[in-house]
Amino acid sequence: MAGNITYVKQKSGVIYAYENLGTWDPVNKKKICRRKLLGRFNPETGEIEPTDNRNKRLKKEYVPEPYEKDYKMPRTVKERGEEILRLLKELYELKASYAALDKKYRAILGKMADAEKSQPNE
Structure with missing residues (x-):
């Protein structure tokens, strides 16, 4: 259901297009009236340039930056389950490596304490 389009000129001279x-x-x-921001109106071309609803222009090649390069958000329940299992496996591996490092650290501390006890006080 399309409403009519209203153009609003701001003090800065920018014209925004809204759908009522x-x-x-x-x-x-x-009756309830709602306005939806469509974008900036370009008077030179006569077209409405879409914005990201924070009054910033979207570039044609706009793609949000992913946190990881090859990461894809799981879409189905099966993919989500696989992702959860992968993360749990990674967590288990990290806990195991942490335990091994903690064991080595405590052994080194024990050796240092023994070395301090064996040295005579001067």
Whole structure:
């Protein structure tokens, strides 16, 4: 359901295009008007340039930066389960390596304590 488009000029001279959406609220028995930001209006080309709803222009090649290069968000329940199992396996491996490092660290501390006890006080 498309509403009519309104153009609003800001003090800075930028013109924004909004879509006015009107719906009927059966509970309160009155009309509800909502505005949706479509983007900036370019008077030179006569086109509406989409924004990311924070009044910033979107580039044509806009892609949000992923946290990891090859990471893809799991879409299905099966993929989510596989992702959870992978993360649990990684967590288990990290805990095991931490335990091994902690054991080595405590052994070194024990040797240092023994060395200090064996040295005579001067």
